[in-house]
Amino acid sequence: MHVNRLRSFIGLCILLALLFGFGNVLYATGSGNNFSEQINLEKEVIRSLNRIARDYHNANVATKNTDANNSVHVAQNAGENSFKAIISKIELVQQVDTVLKELRSYAYRAKTEAEVYAFNKGLKATEERVNYLATTEDKGFATKISSISLLKKDFTSAHKALKNNKTAIRTNTSNKKNRPAKKSNSLADIKLGAHVISGKTYFAVYSPEATDVTLHLFNKATDKAGKKVAMKKDNGGVWKTIVDGELYGKFYGYTASGPKGDGRLFDPDNLLSDPYAFANVDHNGKSVIVDRNYQWKNKNFKRPESKDAVIYEMHIKDFTAHKSSGVKDSLKGTYLGMLEGKNTGKVLGHLKELGVNVIELMPVHEFDNNFAGVVNHWGYMTSHFFAPECSYASGKNGEGVKELKALIDGLHGEGFAVILDVVYNHTAEGNHEGQPLNFKGLDNPGYYRLMPDNKKYYWNGTGCGNEVRTENPMTAKMILDSLKYWVNEYKVDGFRFDLGTIIDKNTMQRIIDELPSDIILTAEPWAADWQRNQWAKSDFRNTRLSKWNDDFREKIRSLINGQANRNDVMTVLAGSCFWWAAKPAESLNYLEAHDGYTLADLFGNDKRKTRLAAIALLTAQGIPMIHAGQEFDRSKGGNHNSYDQDNDVNYINWTVKEKNRDIFDLYSGLIKMRLKYDNFRHKTALNNQQIEWIQPANGNAVGMILKGKQTFLVLLNGDSHNWADFRLPSEGAWTVVCNGEKISDQGLGSAVGNYNVPPTTGVILRK
Template structure:
């Protein structure tokens, strides 16, 4: 592979500069830039500055001299603004040995992006193919954006109140959320951070209290991914989500979006990917890490020759146990929390953090997990793990995950509740465990002291079928049943009615369970992706939300809004510990629940006294026939009459009622629950009634 220098341009002998912090930093007191970049195996590094009018030839070349511009593995230099002139962008040429068998892939002809760049610029000649083959890439490679020279810090961040029992997470994709013309935002804004800001009144009315954005890290715009799980840079919001597609606008609109969400008392979480990069499998593009020091940034199978590991399923796992990668991740996390104002992070394939430098799994607490936990505690930030690896080699759900205080996506909740709704055998005991708070995974005993809220409960997310498709398509791998007709379109009315009922059932079980509920954007009004469980590359109506459904499916949207409000109004549901003695479980006859494999029915009585709340009685019928439940002795007395507030089989608006509009239930000895339906009864305790009357 050639190692020739880039085109000749003016050179400058820089002062030493400082090794930390990494990246490009503007120093207003000195009117200079400090540049710092890591490379353990490079033999020479040259900083290249570019003007906007010539993106192929650098306006200034700054060779890093030894020993002045190197400290340990950090290469650094200080460049006065007078020498930088009107340069806007920068990159690096990194020379060194090319020995693929040792993981060394240096090529001084490649123009390389700073991993710490706070903005990424793609020139008009940007060419992914050129980065995949030997030879120069000047004018065709992404460049770092030089930091601004204005001495104005970002505006202060106002944090929203921290939600507890009323925390409800809403997962959405920035572009898909408003890209469709039906979104109601100006055409120039659609699919942008600004458009999401414009839809905050909808989020507020929905009642959710946290938004979790699918990845917004800058990615390669030519890669073909839509969901964003192939990050190019960990410090830049994706410019494609800016209303005008520019870096500066992306930074500004992202911060404005955060501020507006916080003003609405909505927290913002980011889905972040730190396990691999957009440089892809072996033979993929050389954009940044691979050319700067492939063997230091990427993980390899122990032994020789160098062979990249593939726990992420993307062929280029970052070596998250290596200090240089840990520093990169921690710096990125700090940036998004401290400078961009986010309130939480959901870590994609977080189990990859458990692999140490030898390739073995550390079952205790790996350094990166401890360091991230310390950062989160400092900023009172929530950490959420996807507790598995992409290749299926690691599943650390529950107490097996090393981050003892982290929340986790609970795939067992998803699968067990889906199976119950499908009508599988043996699911009633599993359903009880999931509703109680999944204490089999998050035990709240003295030894483990886990909390139910660490379980992120969900039925559908970006990864898999939507909730509407779950009841519209037969898909054994997704535990999906089509209710008697394959496909979302042209279903007869009885099938559609059953699907609507099952959708309400799913939302009902999600919101009645102890833990932290999450649902994805569009499920509240029946968005379908045509049965595709993995449209990661579809920038079209498959992923775009059709907002006309908010009118066509207005009864479902009303049901979800009121259900979210019902959960928020009843803190006895979501607790910091299990329900313990406040819950009793029952069968159709009012006695003990039927736990036989053939059983499909369950009832439970949840006392609200401990939480100064109302009592709830929940009746669940998973059979295809009507059931008549008896009220257990435990649920008799000690309060006013029971009122029916939720009935998923009732025609809207009777499917969910405000408590003041709910009438007392008549025959309390035999409570009728229609086929495939859930009823929720509410009773105000006598002592609470007296308290309310004296206020």
Template sequence: MPRVNDSTPWPGHWSPLGATYHPEATNFALWAPDAEQVEVCLFAEDDTETRHVLPNRTFDVRHGAVPGVRAGQRYGFRVHGPWDPAKGQRFNPAKLLVDPYARAVDGELVAHPAVFGHDRPSMDEGGDHAVRGNADSAPYVPKSVVVDPEPFDWRGDAAPRVPWAETVLYETHVRGFTMRHPDIPAELRGTYAGLGHPAAVEYLTDLGITTVELMPVHQFVSEPDFLHRGSLNYWGYNTLAFFAPHNAYASSGARGQQVTEFKGMVRALHEAGLEVILDVVYNHTAEQGDGGPMLSFRGIANDAYYHVDPADPSQYLDYTGTGNTFRVAHPAGLGLVMDSLRYWVGEMRVDGFRFDLASALARSMHDVDMLGSFMTVIGQDPVLREVKLIAEPWDVGPGGYQVGEFPHLWTEWNDKYRNAVRDHWRGAAPGVRDLAYRLSGSSDLYADDRRRPYASINFVTAHDGFTMRDLVSYDHKHNEANGEDNRDGTDDNRSWNHGAEGIEADGDPAIRELRLRQIRNLLATMLLSTGVPMLLSGDEMGRTQRGNNNAYCQDNEISWMDWSLPEQYPELLRLAQRLLRFRRQHPVVRQRRFFEGVPVVEGGRKDIAWFAPSGREMTDAEWHDGSLRTLGMYLNGEGIRSRGVRGERIVDESFLVWLHAGPEPLDVTLPAGIWASSYEVILDTAEALQGDHPAGTTVTLTDRSCLLLRVVG
């Protein structure tokens, strides 16, 4: 039975929110404007609960300082008030709530009817959403943890601050990246310490990427119904606490040790010159829709923290596909998100963020508003405007698709790039016009409002979808292992299996070779394009998920990196390293300003030129020829429009890239005249051509191949 402590906590202070440790007394402060009473509940090691009523209210904050509370103390809140879902109010003191400002969380969510705010008789029955449930949830929910803000030894850590134009993103999963790594101690695999281990860091630096983009590391939980059917949420897009590092990724403990371990990982990556970007999920929370669990926000200020339907406040406006949408337009929601972002930059020293379903964050009442409070505050914040900001520029609501529409400081996942490159190499594109826009930085999307080419995050694959190897091995998704009868995951894969379904068909030498060539084509295209490339971890070594394009629940070998692959496909890893080294060495593929298609110097060559197989510049008719499958891109190293830090001209070598997606070999003429005297083969993804070739002569492109040539003379 819980024990109510008769001693009144000290008055404490209303700010900062959350639990603030002091050796004498820990201050607890919770924003709960409509609450009738708030209790802070402390849990002993045997889970005995002691409750303290927070005695004071300043503005809309309940607060009090409890003497003798030490770092590592587990706690939660119980919030009293009316249960009236029809008016958007869902107070239920039987439910223990995680502190929205908790710096650490201990424990996991258990699938039990008590975790729901409404009456639910069992996990197999939905119950009546309008009736308050009285079962105590404390034994089944995670607990907040008091964290000692003792100084961390950063050892002179400094942010790498990689310029956008030089950035190469690497999307990976803390657990999946190291779970099978043979050179990382078993006890560190799948953890922050594992990702910061020298073996992991050395691999990343040897590969040549600059920036690690981590899938969600905010404390998350699996959906109760997933747990009940024996599944889980592996990806982590189900946030519970926006300040707390996910406790399951810590090897050292969950009573605040996860904070220190996360910092150690950041320090190790920074020491190697690598940036750390977090994939953050502020658009929704783990509390789902009307029938979801009550874990935190819903029981504190439901109609403030969530978009509820004005016509029926018992229901949520769902722009995210998860059941709820976090109300960033509300001052409390906006303040929490901004405090969280600043905390991760200032205290945890991350270098930026990728915002999941970012359009949902820009919604005010209903519409997406790029001049709204969230975008405005981000742009004015002296800390956040200096870090990398990446938008997933859509959500699932009306008007949510916003590719090309985010403000100046933002970059965007460019799905138009993904689609164009996939369609080209599978032979399904209606010509090459759209491909040219994507290769050159997507000026049609970003130039009109004076953004730069690096606003485009160029990706071919990402965590949600096929891996690159599966993209060339499967026509259809194969998500049976997810337990949803293959209904989940997109059917718009723009993939091609090259003759037979599945990686088992690699036993056919012709199919295997063509698939590997197509992976080489995709890697080369992405890493030679203007913009910021994002590589999905494992694509550089041929990782497969065996056709699963929605492995959100696969915490197993389907999702984990297979570190035996570099021995099976060494040529892929070497190619990725070679292309990344080429990109690092040549600013002509890292343009900071858009091409203009005209000479920089009068009488000189154009900064970029496009060639048909004839060796002549593309005509208007050829640009609109839907049957064309071949495009030549000439990058003039003397036509770079941006200047160096001291105003000096930036000059590079010039290159010609042929991208031939046709099913048969093709003779192309190498441009002559002012363009070159000869060309030197740097890379042929078909490994057929090499050496020097005079301008004006023809070379034969292997079917479905990419050729990179250095311009001579």
């Protein structure tokens, strides 16, 4: 008997070995190997480029220190020959894409002369191989010739600008603590815009293909004609001039002449604003030279960790514009109006009473608020990425600069971090019918993604008329410059990236790497057209970039409506770490946002459902976000896309708060509990020592056990008709801290053995 078992065991081992070996053969010859080869190609390209740069550097050192000899040149050529050997193996168009992707990535990081040399050699070798394949093997390779030319043009233009701007204008930065530790690359040394320094005003604007750029200076925003000042172009495409005097309060713009066609939109009769303007008169007016000095009162504000953030999404105007806000008329809908009501239950006093710690401002970059003849109330049509929206200020001549700083300073003083909703995926210049305001008239092919077959038209994965060409080095520089400016100049604490996947992966990685490590970053991980996504939700794992979690939204809404997939619900409650997140803080959890239905409208003003939503949201792992008014069951009258409603549909009606005070008190209590106990804010993915589950017979119910110094038990029943019976996991009494309607840290009673949860109710117990 034992011998037979041994023989069977040996036979099984042989069979498994054969199967395993055969499996390896299948893997080696199947599609899996293509992925492996792609990874190897990426590594070999970068390795060879680094070798070219190293050999070039060593050769130069050797030439300077000793007599040049053949061994130096042999060493220098070794890296180039290695790269050519790799390129010679290219047989597929997809392989060219891989090489170009790595070359572009290398170009972003190139700082030294040796790295620039390596990039140029690598691109030249690739171009030669592609040209050969296009003429002898497959005409499909010809489609990549234009991609190579474009990459060459971008790199050459950007690095010429770098070379010619080593003595570029430098602005003063007042707070080194908030200054990014890392530079994006050496392009960061190029200072564009209008800067007042030592009695002179310096102007610099980028327009690489222009043949003439003229500065126009005006005394008034309404002046039709102004003083013309000639500008001089350096070899990198930056036009500069210096004007005597500190021109604070003056207005300016540019006109640019240049070649026509191939996507260029030069028009010497069209006055353009400055893309780097620090203030602008509306979205389509003149730029303003503004004194940006501000005396900060709260200089030592400490930002919360991402895992500890409770975000409150709000719109500047909506928060104070309603007649019930209690804010005086002159401040309604303004930056400064946001600081009113401190000692009331409205506006600032409301935020303090609620207990959130991060305020997310919907767009405050200068935007077109009447785009294409339609009211654009929300602000997702940015025209200037360095200027504050002037309609929220007391005037349009740059007053918003100091008033927005005062708002951020004041919020910091009350303990709130401030993050900005930013829109770098498209601009207010729209599609081919849109009037050039700045970017189009200076470098349309550089700032926008144009259709390759007809460059009159724009890619439109945003659904807003155009896509910003973020992969272009000077465009990426503009984005990084803008973000760093808002951190250093306005002391903002983070950013939310609208339609984040339109931003190319390399630029998004640079944003993560180069902004200060305590800056909060979150993004919408989608585009309007999913085929235009530059990256996926599963990218940027183990970074500080959180993504808006539509999985959480849909799975928890399904639970609340009695249609739960329990495994999915458990996954999102645990931070989506078994799907695409590496840690809970990569998941930004929300159930209501500015677009879509409010929860009150979605659930037909059913308070049982909105209470259950609050409990699920604020006990889940991840970063919770609340939309303004959600905390007291605000309604928009069923409007699920109120972007064009500059009226009471969007304005916060503060009388509703008192009407639904019970909902507000529940939210406030849940937030306080969340911030008090670490159980709800884990830094890493939870294991079974930290979280367990109870799965009662009712499939629309689930129990979450969160272990720690105290253990919490969150019982959620989404069934609208039936009670859910939960067997409590340990002997002894549990304290009921939330009974589904009220919450108290001191307790609302006790429970032993079993707990029967009513329909559409959430309960929280502690032990």
